[in-house]
Amino acid sequence: MAARRAELRAKIGAIFPAPQAIVWEIGCGHGHFLERYAAEFPQRLCLGVDLASERITRALRKSERGKLLNCHFIRADALEFLHALPKGVTLQEIWVLFPDPWPKKRHHKNRILQSDFFAALASWAPTGARLYFRTDSIDYFKAVEALLPSLITWQVAEAGEPWPLEHETVFQARAESYQSLILVRTPHRAKSAEITAPEVPPLEDSRSPA
Numbered sequence: 001m002a003a004r005r006a007e008l009r010a011k012i013g014a015i016f017p018a019p020q021a022i023v024w025e026i027g028c029g030h031g032h033f034l035e036r037y038a039a040e041f042p043q044r045l046c047l048g049v050d051l052a053s054e055r056i057t058r059a060l061r062k063s064e065r066g067k068l069l070n071c072h073f074i075r076a077d078a079l080e081f082l083h084a085l086p087k088g089v090t091l092q093e094i095w096v097l098f099p100d101p102w103p104k105k106r107h108h109k110n111r112i113l114q115s116d117f118f119a120a121l122a123s124w125a126p127t128g129a130r131l132y133f134r135t136d137s138i139d140y141f142k143a144v145e146a147l148l149p150s151l152i153t154w155q156v157a158e159a160g161e162p163w164p165l166e167h168e169t170v171f172q173a174r175a176e177s178y179q180s181l182i183l184v185r186t187p188h189r190a191k192s193a194e195i196t197a198p199e200v201p202p203l204e205d206s207r208s209p210a
C-alpha cells in the first residue's frame with residue numbers, strides 16, 4: 001500500500017506542481033461530466049478519479065482529443081487520493097454524481113458518502129468550498145440528509161443556489177428521476193477525530209454494487 005500511495009503522490013505532484021485549488025470529481029466514470037465542466041471553465045483545474053481503470057483510460061482519451069489542458073483523470077480510490085494530495089492543494093469543488101448506491105442494507109457501509117468521509121473531505125476543503133451530490137437512489141439521498149445535522153463542517157447551501165453546470169452523465173441518462181444536494185464547507189475547523197479517515201479499501205478494478 002505504501003508503494004501505491006507513493007506512486008499516486010508522484011502522479012498527483014506532476015499534475016499540481018504548485019499549491020492550488022482544484023475541482024475534484026469522485027467516481028467520474030468515463031469523464032463525460034468533468035470534460036464538459038473543464039471546457040466550460042478553462043481557468044479551473046479539474047481532476048477526476050475512478051476505481052475502474054477502463055473508465056479512466058476512456059476519460060483520458062477524451063480529454064486528450066479535446067486538448068483540455070485543465071482536465072485530468074487518475075485511477076484511484078477516492079480516500080487514497082485524498083491522503084496522497086500534496087500539501088497546499090485544496091478542494092474548491094467536490095462532485096459526487098450518481099455514486100454506487102449499494103442498495104442492500106448490509107452493504108450501506110460501502111457507500112462513499114458517510115460521516116467519516118465528509119469529515120476527511122473537510123480537512124482538504126476551505127471554507128466556502130462546495131460539494132455537489134446527485135443520486136437516483138432515494139434511500140441514499142435520505143441517508144445523507146439524515147447525517148447532515150451531525151456534521152459541523154458541512155451545511156446545506158441556501159435554497160435556490162444554482163447547479164453550476166448541467167451535463168447529463170451516463171448514469172443520469174439511465175435514471176428515471178434523481179435528487180441533488182449542494183453542501184457548503186463551514187468555517188468550523190476539521191476536528192482531529194475527523195481527520196482520521198476510515199480504513200482505505202483495497203484498490204480493485206471495479207466495485208459493483210451487489
Ligand SMILES: C[S@@+](CC[C@H](N)C(=O)[O-])C[C@H]1O[C@@H](n2cnc3c(N)ncnc32)[C@H](O)[C@@H]1O
Pocket residue numbers: 026027028029030049050051052055076077078079097098099100101112169170171172206207
Ligand atoms: C454508478 S457509477 C457513476 C459514474 C458517473 N459519475 C456517472 O454518473 O455516470 C459510480 C462510479 O464510481 C466509481 N467508484 C466507486 N467507488 C469509488 C471510490 N471509492 N473511489 C473512486 N471511484 C469510485 C465506480 O468505479 C463507478 O465508475
